[in-house]
Amino acid sequence: MKTVKFRVRNPIKWLAPLISTVYLIGVVFLCIQNFKFLLILTAGSRFLFLLVLAPAVAPLFLLLWLLSPARQVRMGEDRFVLAWGDDVLDQITYPEIAHMRITGIGQQLDIFDRAGVQRLHIEPLKGYYSNKSAEILDFMRTQLPHLENKVEKKKGQNNYVERYVDFPPQQNQGPQQPQPQPGWQQPHQQGGWQQPQPQTGWQQPQGQPGWQQSSQQPTYQQPQGQSGLR
8 A cells, every 4th residue: 555645736726826916916015115114124135125025925835835735645455546634535446547647747647447538637736746646657557567658848948758658458367276287197097007918828729629639530441341351
């Protein structure tokens, strides 16, 4: 979990310029009313005059700072949350994030979902908080696979870099566990070894004895109807 705290511009954009204008007009009016006293006090020195005028202008910056609401971004547990103290202003899950953009000289941060809808807009105050958008984007780059493109731009005498980061859709498949395999495989429906059929040293033909005896025949034949002596 990472938390980034900063202040953003007042949502009422015309309020800060109006307050600044009215305040400065009041300071100038007081200086004109007390010009002789200030001239004697500073002895005609411009440096001392500015030194005396600085405490009168300092409350203006404090007032503008207080008019800028405090914000914090909490990133972690697959969720991007924009909050004001304990109040959640908006949030988006990591799988929904499709694009993050840092644009403009004010380095404003925009977050878009898969449908191309702008879900979050963060515009930190210039100065001390200018690098907060980059800090948020750099952390998100470590959490999700991404493709980044940087473009250098110039406005007047100010150079700045716009960053465009795209986050491809994530695969929601969990880790696959390999199927257990034994160290050796036994052939299907066969034993690990086969015992040969018992065989003797010689084979006897089927239906025949090992030796054959000739049919019995007399050693001589006597002609029929004749005796041995005449």
